[in-house]
Structures are given as structure tokens and as C-alpha cells.
Amino acid sequence: MAFRTQVPVRFGDVDHAGIVYYPKFFIYFHEAFEDFFDENGVAYHALLNQRHVGFPTVHIETDYKQPLRYGDALDIEVSVPKVGARSAVFRYVGFRHRDGLHACRAEITCACVDMQSFQAMSIPDDLRALFTRFQS
Amino acid sequence: MAFRTQVPVRFGDVDHAGIVYYPKFFIYFHEAFEDFFDENGVAYHALLNQRHVGFPTVHIETDYKQPLRYGDALDIEVSVPKVGARSAVFRYVGFRHRDGLHACRAEITCACVDMQSFQAMSIPDDLRALFTRFQS
Amino acid sequence: MAFRTQVPVRFGDVDHAGIVYYPKFFIYFHEAFEDFFDENGVAYHALLNQRHVGFPTVHIETDYKQPLRYGDALDIEVSVPKVGARSAVFRYVGFRHRDGLHACRAEITCACVDMQSFQAMSIPDDLRALFTRFQS
Amino acid sequence: MAFRTQVPVRFGDVDHAGIVYYPKFFIYFHEAFEDFFDENGVAYHALLNQRHVGFPTVHIETDYKQPLRYGDALDIEVSVPKVGARSAVFRYVGFRHRDGLHACRAEITCACVDMQSFQAMSIPDDLRALFTRFQS
Numbered sequence: 063m064a065f066r067t068q069v070p071v072r073f074g075d076v077d078h079a080g081i082v083y084y085p086k087f088f089i090y091f092h093e094a095f096e097d098f099f100d101e102n103g104v105a106y107h108a109l110l111n112q113r114h115v116g117f118p119t120v121h122i123e124t125d126y127k128q129p130l131r132y133g134d135a136l137d138i139e140v141s142v143p144k145v146g147a148r149s150a151v152f153r154y155v156g157f158r159h160r161d162g163l164h165a166c167r168a169e170i171t172c173a174c175v176d177m178q179s180f181q182a183m184s185i186p187d188d189l190r191a192l193f194t195r196f197q198s
Numbered sequence: 199m200a201f202r203t204q205v206p207v208r209f210g211d212v213d214h215a216g217i218v219y220y221p222k223f224f225i226y227f228h229e230a231f232e233d234f235f236d237e238n239g240v241a242y243h244a245l246l247n248q249r250h251v252g253f254p255t256v257h258i259e260t261d262y263k264q265p266l267r268y269g270d271a272l273d274i275e276v277s278v279p280k281v282g283a284r285s286a287v288f289r290y291v292g293f294r295h296r297d298g299l300h301a302c303r304a305e306i307t308c309a310c311v312d313m314q315s316f317q318a319m320s321i322p323d324d325l326r327a328l329f330t331r332f333q334s
Numbered sequence: 335m336a337f338r339t340q341v342p343v344r345f346g347d348v349d350h351a352g353i354v355y356y357p358k359f360f361i362y363f364h365e366a367f368e369d370f371f372d373e374n375g376v377a378y379h380a381l382l383n384q385r386h387v388g389f390p391t392v393h394i395e396t397d398y399k400q401p402l403r404y405g406d407a408l409d410i411e412v413s414v415p416k417v418g419a420r421s422a423v424f425r426y427v428g429f430r431h432r433d434g435l436h437a438c439r440a441e442i443t444c445a446c447v448d449m450q451s452f453q454a455m456s457i458p459d460d461l462r463a464l465f466t467r468f469q470s
Numbered sequence: 471m472a473f474r475t476q477v478p479v480r481f482g483d484v485d486h487a488g489i490v491y492y493p494k495f496f497i498y499f500h501e502a503f504e505d506f507f508d509e510n511g512v513a514y515h516a517l518l519n520q521r522h523v524g525f526p527t528v529h530i531e532t533d534y535k536q537p538l539r540y541g542d543a544l545d546i547e548v549s550v551p552k553v554g555a556r557s558a559v560f561r562y563v564g565f566r567h568r569d570g571l572h573a574c575r576a577e578i579t580c581a582c583v584d585m586q587s588f589q590a591m592s593i594p595d596d597l598r599a600l601f602t603r604f605q606s
Contacts, residue, residue, distance in 0.1 A: 072361075072364070072365055072368065073213055073214050073219075073364060073368055073378070073379075074213050074214075074219045074221065074361060074364060076213065076214045077209055077210050077212065078209050078210075078212045078216070078268040078515075078518060079518065079524055079526070079585060080214070081526070083209075083210040083500075084496060084500075084526070084527040084530075085210065085493045085494070085496035085497045085500065086493070088492065088493035088496060089344075089346060089493050092344070092345060092346060092491075092492075092493065093344055096344065096345055105405065106345070107345075107403075107404045107405030107486075108405070110404075110486060110487065111405075116487055118487070118489070118492070118534070118537070119492040119534055120533065120534050121531075121532065121533050121534070122492075122530060122531065122532040123529075123530065123531050124529065124530040124531075125528065125529050126526070126527055126528050126529070129526070129588075131379075132214040132379045132382075133377065133379030133380070133383075177487060180537070208497075208500070208501055208504065209500060209504055209514070209515075210497060210500060214379075214382060215382065215388055215390070215449060217390070219364075220360065220364075220390070220391040220394075221357045221358070221360035221361045221364065222357070224356065224357035224360060225357045225480075225482060228355075228356075228357065228480070228481060228482060229480055232480065232481055241541065242481070243350075243481075243539075243540045243541030244541070246350060246351065246540075247541075252351055254351070254353070254356070254398070254401070255356040255398055256397065256398050257395075257396065257397050257398070258356075258394060258395065258396040259393075259394065259395050259396075260393065260394040261392065261393050262390070262391055262392050262393070265390070265452075267515075268515045268518075269513065269515030269516070269519075313351060316401070345485055345486050345491075346485050346486075346491045346493065348485065348486045349481055349482050349484065350481050350482075350484045350488070350540040352486070355481075355482040357482065404486040
């Protein structure tokens with residue numbers, strides 16, 4: 063099961079070449095990551111501020127297949143193919159909304175970190191259960 | 199006396215219309231603001247982190263005169279025309295490097311704030327002396 | 335009559351001081367500007383790409399009243415208090431969603447420009463009619 | 471031989487967690503990419519605008535090793551380990567300036583593209599020679 067969300071391409075997101083500046087895709091992926099938590103009952107800002115649990119990025123692999131332009135939207139499917147003891151891999155598969163073409167794909171490994179000590183920690187049980195629901 | 203610095207226009211700074219996206223000018227002005235402190239002997243990150251003094255923005259007036267494109271650079275003159283008890287006005291006058299044309303001008307009022315309590319505070323004497331040097 | 339839209343504060347929008355980096359407010363205002371056109375029947379990307387009509391910013395006045403943090407959302411009211419021959423003033427009044435407090439206000443003057451020649455042009459009649467509907 | 475450049479971490483580059491927002495690293499890498507061309511005699515903006523040659527990103531692998539904070543700077547070494555017929559791999563190895571620790575590493579595959587037709591094209595000879603100088 064994948065979580066689905068959509069991000070619009072905004073006027074300021076394109077670069078000198080008229081297509082979405084590639085670092086912006088990671089902002090889109092992070093927004094999808096925030097939506098994934100927020101819309102599954104775990105407000106990400108409260109997770110950070112109250113429980114002091116965060117998921118800094120440690121490894122990324124990304125493929126770009128189709129450019130996006132201003133006026134496009136990106137449909138993103140989020141899943142969690144690997145759930146380890148102290149890290150998880152989040153997969154983002156993006157489709158250009160207007161034609162459904164596969165636009166991009168990323169696997170982003172995040173460490174589970176105590177945001178006060180900045181030390182690695184075990185993924186809390188409720189989050190592990192959430193990630194496992196979206197594992198396949 | 200004005201403080202002078204320069205910021206390059208980067209590939210990702212332009213928008214769908216091929217010119218620098220206007221919110222980016224405020225990032226340029228903030229970089230000039232950081233340079234103003236750093237190059238006058240007050241590391242802005244230490245001011246924030248160690249002395250807990252910051253200057254959040256409360257009012258802005260800006261005029262845009264000439265567009266900038268990728269490959270341009272912006273020469274910025276920073277001065278501090280008004281130094282109040284608990285706030286100061288920073289003036290940024292920008293020139294397009296390639297032809298020297300007046301490109302933009304901003305007056306940005308910043309409150310002096312204790313970053314731990316987020317309460318207004320008097321501008322510390324050493325900063326007041328710095329600002330006054332660049333007042334005219 | 336004002337047009338209403340909402341933008342969420344994202345994880346990456348806050349700065350070293352833990353509040354929304356003030357240049358981001360202009361990105362929020364521009365998103366509200368895009369929504370204003372798009373949701374009133376004028377796709378802004380098509381206006382730019384097909385009719386070659388754009389609205390670069392020439393003057394800004396902004397007040398910041400309340401800081402926003404990650405997890406906040408900004409409710410924005412867009413109106414067009416002045417509609418001139420070749421320019422218009424867009425007003426953005428922002429409220430922090432969680433408590434309804436007045437957070438920010440901006441008046442942004444935009445020139446109407448032929449995006450092929452980059453010359454000022456008269457505001458087309460259909461856009462003038464749209465702006466006038468939101469004038470008060 | 472590697473090309474060396476440095477980017478400062480700016481006030482607005484950090485996120486809610488107080489460290490550089492990971493998408494910003496790709497902006498740093500792109501700035502290093504621009505510097506690589508500009509400081510080796512090939513103005514990247516002229517390459518795009520006059521020769522219509524560009525290098526959109528098609529694949530990324532990145533590791534993050536150390537967080538960066540406001541006040542840090544990132545020393546970046548750029549090399550070009552693979553130079554193909556119509557694509558090249560750019561390697562960015564980043565060190566945190568204050569302690570020299572290895573902070574990040576990315577291999578970014580770029581296609582060589584005719585920016586008017588958006589079709590893949592052979593890497594021009596002068597650029598191939600440049601890339602080969604920084605291959606090891």
C-alpha cells in the first residue's frame with residue numbers, strides 16, 4: 063500500500079532552463095514525507111517538538127525521468143520498503159499529473175534520531191507500525 | 199558610509215519568466231545583512247547563538263527598478279539610516295554589476311529581540327556603535 | 335470582496351531562529367497570487383505562456399505582526415485595492431490559522447508587462463474586470 | 471585533479487531542526503557545478519544562452535555524514551569520474567570547513583542536452599576536454 067499526495071509546481075520552482083530545478087524535487091519529497099505523517103495521525107511538527115524524534119536524511123538515490131514545468135503537478139506515492147532498527151527507507155514515486163508519465167523516483171534513507179542529543183535511536187513502536195503498513 | 203558586498207545570481211534564482219524571482223532579492227538582502235555583521239567583526243551566528251540577540255524583520259519597503267538574469271551579479275550597499283532604541287532601519291541599494299544600473303532599493307526595519315524570550319530589547323552598545331558608523 | 339486561500343508552513347520554511355524566514359512570506363504571497371488567478375478561471379501559467387502577459391513586482395510594502403512556526407498555516411486574503419492603466423496593487427492580509435491573529439500584511443504593486451518584449455502594457459479587459467471584482 | 475570551491479551556510483539554509491535542510495545541499499552542489507564551469511573558462515550562463523548546451527540531472531546518489539549549521543562553510547571538491555558520449559558523472563565531496571570532517575558526497579549524472587530541442591546530444595569537444603582534466 064502506498065500513501066498518495068500531490069504537490070503543485072509553483073511559478074518560482076522552475077530554473078533558468080524553464081523546468082523544475084532539480085533540488086526542488088527534494089522539497090516536494092519532504093512535503094510528501096510531512097503529509098505522510100500528518101495525514102496518518104502523527105503530526106510531524108509535534109513528533110519533533112514534543113517527542114523530539116526526527117528523521118534526518120543519510121542516503122539518497124534518485125532518478126529523473128520527465129521534466130516538470132510551471133502549471134504541472136506531481137502525484138507522489140510514498141511507501142517504506144525497508145524498516146530497520148534505527149533507520150528506514152522511504153520511497154517516492156512521482157508521476158506528472160497531466161499525462162500520468164513516470165517523472166521521478168527516489169529512495170531516501172533516514173536515521174531515527176533523538177533531536178535533543180542528535181544520537182541515533184530505535185524507531186518507536188507506533189511509528190514502526192505506521193511504516194510497516196506502507197512497506198509493500 | 200555604506201558597507202559594500204556582492205551577490206551572484208545563481209542558476210536556480212530565476213523564475214518561469216527568466217528573471218530573478220522577486221522573493222530572492224530578500225535572500226540577497228539578508229546575505230548582505232549577514233556579511234555586514236560578519237565583515238565588521240560581529241559574527242552574526244555567534245550573536246544569535248551566544249548572545250541570543252537577533253533582528254527579526256517588522257517592516258519592508260522595496261522598489262524594483264531593473265530585472266536581473268542568470269549570470270548577473272548584484273552590488274549591494276548597506277547602510278543604517280535610522281537607529282532607534284529597540285529597532286533599526288537597514289537600507290539596501292542594489293546595482294546590476296554588468297552595467298551599474300540601479301536595480302533595487304529596500305528599507306527594512308528590524309526589531310532588536312532577545313531570541314530566548316522573543317521580547318524586544320535595547321540595541322546593545324557595541325551594535326549601536328556599529329550601526330551608527332554606517333548611518334549616513 | 336477578498337479571495338481567500340491558505341498556505342501551510344513547511345519544515346524547510348523556518349530559519350535558524352525557528353520562525354518562518356521572512357523572504358518565504360513573499361513566496362506565500364506569490365502562491366496566493368497564483369491561486370487568485372487559477373481559482374478565478376485564469377490559469378496563470380497559460381496567461382504567461384499563451385497570452386504572454388505577466389505581472390512583475392515593482393514596489394512592496396509589508397508589515398510583519400506575528401511569527402509563524404513549523405506546523406502553522408497562514409490564511410491569506412487577497413484583494414486588489416488599486417487598478418491602474420498599466421499596473422495594479424495587490425493586497426495580502428495574513429492570519430495565523432491556529433489563533434486567527436493578524437500575522438502580516440503586504441501591498442505589492444505589479445506592472446502589467448508583455449513578457450515577450452518586457453514592455454509595460456495596458457491591463458487586458460478580462461483581467462481588469464477580475465481585479466475590479468476584488469477591489470474593495 | 472579536483473576543482474575546489476567553498477559555499478557558506480546562510481541563515482536561511484537551516485531547517486526546523488537547526489541543521490542545513492538536506493535539499494539545500496543540492497543547491498550547494500549546483501553552485502559548485504556553476505563555479506566549476508565559470509572558473510575554468512566556460513561561463514555556464516553563456517553555455518546555456520548562446521550555445522544552448524545544458525546538463526540536466528538524470529540520476530543522483532548522495533551520502534550525508536555530518537550535519538552543517540549556520541556559521542559553517544562547506545568545502546567542495548568537484549571531479550568528473552565518468553565521461554560518456556552523451557552524459558557525465560559529477561562527483562562532489564564535501565568537508566565541513568571548521569573541522570575538516572567529511573560531511574557529504576554525491577555522484578550526479580547529467581545528460582548533455584540541446585536546450586532548444588531538449589534532445590540528448592554529444593558532449594562538445596571542449597567540454598569533454600575540460601571534464602577529462604578533472605576525471606581522476
